[in-house]
Amino acid sequence: MSNPDSYPKQGSNAPGATREPAAAPRVNAPVRPQQRPAVPAQGQRPTQSQPGQGQRPGAPGQRPAQGAPGLIKPAPKAKVRRARLLVSKVDPWSVLKMAFLLSVALGIVTVVAAIVLWTVLDLTGIFDQVDSLLGTLAGSEGGGFELKKVASLGQVASFATIIAVVNVVLLTALSMLSAVLYNISATLVGGIGVTLTDD
DSSP: OOOGGGSOOTTSOOTTOOOOOOOOOOOOOOOOOOOOOOOOOTTOOOOOOOOOTTOOOOOTTOOOOOSOOOOOOOOOOOOOOEEEEEEOOOOHHHHHHHHHHHHHHHHHHHHHHHHHHHHHHHHTTHHHHHHHHHHHHHOSTTOOOOHHHHSOHHHHHHHHHHHHHHHHHHHHHHHHHHHHHHHHHHHHHOOEEEEEEOO
16 A cells, blocks of 8 residues: 555655745835925025026126127218319309399398488488588578488488499399300310319
8 A cells, every 4th residue: 555645745845846936025115205395494594596606697688698799890981972063154144134133132222221221310310410510610601501401311212223223234234244254264264163062
């Protein structure tokens, strides 16, 4: 009879049998509490990040420097343009018209000035003083002398008008003659040079 002890028992170390390693029990690692930001103590200011060493803080409203831009050169000033011209000919007809208008204006000024001057002399009593002075020099035998009878306002205005008309005729004729003489001279010497420049 066979001995029951002679059979290999289950789980015994038989030759050629592989032994499975036992799995190690898993142990849950302790959970670390989350780190909270450090609260400054009472009366202590929170620390702020300081700029790096050698770096200057930017001024308020200042743009950040982008590279190293070069200096902007000012725009060159525009050169003053000059033009040299020669007045080689003058139109006698245009000179005649301008001279006539200017002489008429001068004649009107002459007449008005004569009337105003006579009125001022009359209001200030200059005529009376001249009459008394001439009467004193002539004596009582010469009789009284009145300057207003010789040079009244109408006579003064008429005389000034005649002078103004003569001036208009003379100035107009002389101006036209001067234009013709200038044209003749310009053909010989080249005329008057004029230089025009920009402001």
